Amino acid sequence: MRDKDLYAQILGIESPWQVTEVELNSSGGEVIVHVKPKASSTHCCPTCGKESSGYDSRTRRWRHLDTCQYKTILVAEVPRVTCKEHGVVTVSVPWAEPGSGFTVLFEALVIDWLKEASISAVSRLMNLSWNAIDGIMQRAVERGLSRREVHSVTQIGVDETAFKKRHDYVTVVSDQEEGTVLFVGDDRKKATLKSWV
Numbered sequence: 001m002r003d004k005d006l007y008a009q010i011l012g013i014e015s016p017w018q019v020t021e022v023e024l025n026s027s028g029g030e031v032i033v034h035v036k037p038k039a040s041s042t043h044c045c046p047t048c049g050k051e052s053s054g055y056d057s058r059t060r061r062w063r064h065l066d067t068c069q070y071k072t073i074l075v076a077e078v079p080r081v082t083c084k085e086h087g088v089v090t091v092s093v094p095w096a097e098p099g100s101g102f103t104v105l106f107e108a109l110v111i112d113w114l115k116e117a118s119i120s121a122v123s124r125l126m127n128l129s130w131n132a133i134d135g136i137m138q139r140a141v142e143r144g145l146s147r148r149e150v151h152s153v154t155q156i157g158v159d160e161t162a163f164k165k166r167h168d169y170v171t172v173v174s175d176q177e178e179g180t181v182l183f184v185g186d187d188r189k190k191a192t193l194k195s196w197v
């Protein structure tokens with residue numbers, strides 16, 4: 001299997017997107033995977049879903065799950081389209097949320113770690129700033145809440161490890177059935193959970 005095919009498969013890159021190049025930057029400890037939509041593909045406005053004509057494209061980067069010991073970066077040429085109603089807009093990509101510099105899979109891994117360890121431990125071990133972790137938590141909650149509107153929660157799970165330093169641990173409330181995050185609280189006080197219920 002060629003490296004491009006391997007990465008397309010492990011990253012779950014599907015048509016119209018394709019992996020065009022895989023670069024190994026061994027001194028920087030990074031694998032850089034370049035992704036582009038096929039030339040013939042059509043794109044839709046992310047707001048109304050209407051097929052729109054191409055405008056230009058922008059290069060964007062996301063951190064993905066590491067490949068062995070290498071930090072893995074996805075770099076894509078993301079098209080912008082002109083929607084009659086919404087103007088020039090960037091199309092959405094299947095691997096990441098708008099406005100995030102991380103893939104959905106990477107964000108899910110961070111949330112899983114936050115259930116087990118303190119924010120400072122996750123920040124140190126995954127080389128992430130507190131701001132980055134905060135953004136990941138906010139998006140997880142938004143995702144969970146938007147799913148909650150179409151699905152009533154029957155069983156919730158609350159993950160918390162030993163209460164140590166205040167504000168360094170978070171309370172993660174998730175929908176057990178769907179596996180989505182519904183709430184991330186700042187620390188592990190009872191009041192934190194009450195503010196969600």
Ligand SMILES: [Zn+2]
Nearest residue numbers: 045048083086
């Ligand atoms: Zn539109």
